[in-house]
């Protein structure tokens with residue numbers, strides 16, 4: 001897919017000199033990289049605190065760098081951000097990066113802007129798939145990393161084992177001698193301590209600051225040379241248009257630059273008389289795609305401010321200005337746009353942001369983006385899946401992953417009753433697996449996956465094992481009706497919710513879909529049989545989040561997203577239409 005979009009009206013660029021200041025100063029530029037949740041943002045808090053960025057009595061939120069509301073709610077970093085501290089006269093620019101695999105491309109670009117990296121590895125979990133990815137990129141760029149074995153305060157921490165595993169990873173990734181010589185620190189982001197020797201507990205982060213000063217080279221740009229800057233990331237302002245952010249390799253800028261046409265990531269700005277390009281930055285290709293469709297449910301327009309096809313289209317194209325891994329393609333229908341991204345979280349964050357802005361829309365089931373292989377055959381994306389589970393659940397996991405066409409590539413039994421398994425699995429095979437996994441391991445398992453490579457199409461995969469309950473009419477959900485249904489189903493709706501014909505009301509415990517009346521009142525009689533009749537005890541409905549919904553729905557279903565609700569529905573709302581379609585499909589099947 002090519003990047004498509006309307007022309008940007010205001011083609012102005014402002015060069016942000018965030019990482020290389022105009023004035024001369026002793027500077028260190030460092031990025032903190034790690035697998036998700038290994039403690040990057042918490043460490044930045046402590047670095048800011050200990051370098052005196054806050055007043056002694058200042059109330060500071062935890063994880064200050066996770067400043068946008070979605071980040072705070074989910075407790076994860078979505079956008080890389082930079083901050084700076086002054087450590088005894090040295091200005092340390094710190095870039096906090098996201099650890100989730102969907103945002104790996106952004107980390108890769110950030111690595112081009114800094115002179116050093118701090119690799120954080122959880123002292124219990126050890127190197128995880130994303131640790132491997134960011135470490136590989138950092139080493140390939142020639143960075144000499146500083147390694148922090150973090151969370152050593154954890155009861156299950158095994159810092160020495162993890163130290164060895166990190167060295168093993170470096171060797172695996174063909175680190176140079178110099179890189180293998182990386183300084184190792186044992187840290188607790190939470191406590192704000194670092195030490196080089198495990199038998200001497202740390203008391204503060206001084207050893208970390210010292211390591212940054214000692215091992216991260218000074219930026220080597222030459223401010224008197226002709227100007228050259230590599231654009232590594234984009235931002236957007238409605239006043240300025242596209243904003244190019246990057247690292248100035250040479251020269252200096254005193255004023256904002258304006259009026260550049262068609263700035264893209266990987267392009268180089270130079271002075272006119274010295275036009276030398278720098279090696280470009282590859283922007284990662286999307287692997288999954290969903291349709292964004294104008295909301296045409298019977299409840300359309302009730303809860304959102306922006307609902308028209310025009311508004312939806314403009315909003316999606318505007319997103320392209322800064323969301324570089326995203327693609328938007330028009331389709332045959334003006335009401336539908338195919339939006340492609342790096343994963344369910346990447347697309348889910350866009351949907352969540354839009355609904356908070358007041359948009360209403362519908363989305364289809366995600367599909368993988370296939371490619372042509374070397375001999376013209378069909379290729380699809382494969383993921384590396386890493387699973388940690390207590391031994392007793394190993395069987396359950398393997399039983400489910402087999403039919404999903406996974407292949408185990410490694411199994412380790414590091415003791416303590418846990419098993420770590422690594423699989424190669426088609427991205428399609430993972431759709432809908434997370435919720436099954438959590439059920440199968442009673443919430444004790446941990447799973448992570450990230451894009452691995454394109455490979456030959458793995459063949460057909462079976463879909464959802466259970467059918468759904470479909471509301472057969474519009475109305476208000478009644479407790480009495482749910483009471484009768486819940487024995488054979490798990491509900492998605494609660495009493496008082498509004499439903500329409502074709503909306504999904506629950507999951508059937510059997511494979512078939514079932515049309516049900518969830519608005520059915522109890523027949524009123526003069527006689528009360530038993531007192532309990534009136535008090536149905538209802539199981540709480542299943543919480544449907546956007547990410548859950550994306551994994552859950554089938555091809556003949558849609559997710560209706562509004563600022564207030566997430567509803568699941570059949571594409572064909574009328575039961576009669578669905579029956580007709582099912583009969584037609586069966587005829588085709590019989591004929592073939």
Ligand SMILES: Nc1nc2c(ncn2[C@@H]2O[C@H](COP(=O)(O)OP(=O)(O)OP(=O)(O)O)[C@@H](O)[C@H]2O)c(=O)[nH]1
Nearest residue numbers: 036037038039040041042076077099151188189190
């Ligand atoms: N025990 C312990 N927990 C920690 C430590 N550092 C961070 N945590 C916890 O780990 C969780 C994740 O911390 P974050 O700082 O958000 O991790 P992150 O690496 O920024 O995560 P992403 O940005 O989503 O990749 C939080 O619940 C922290 O409180 C530590 O040193 N010890």
Ligand SMILES: [Mg+2]
Nearest residue numbers: 040041076077
């Ligand atoms: Mg973070």
